[in-house]
Amino acid sequence: MAQIIWSKKASGQFERAIKYIFKEQGFFYADTVREQILLMTALLESQPQMGTIEPLLTHKKFEYRFLLIWSYKIIYRTTKDKVIISRVFHTSRSPKTLEGI
DSSP states (O other), rough: OOEEEEOOOHHHHHHHHHHHHHHOOOOHHHHHHHHHHHHHHHTTTTTOOOEEEGGGTTTSSSOEEEEETTTTTEEEEEEEEEEEEEEEEEEEGGGGGGGGG
């Protein structure tokens, strides 16, 4: 069983995304997106390889994977006993912003 760790950057991005959804579309939609992201990332504890390999990050030292939840890519990497959530990335953004990982 892997431990889920959210990076400071990913936590901030997640929080800002939910606040934005709340402001633009209301509580119900924001809560639905929040719950789905938390549910899917919790599944990584027992199935850390379930995400798709992120093709834009194959040149990195670590193998990055992602889960697509609504319009958000949850980008993560795994170690022997951890899943590290690195970014919460809205798919409408330029993929070049992923280069900072």
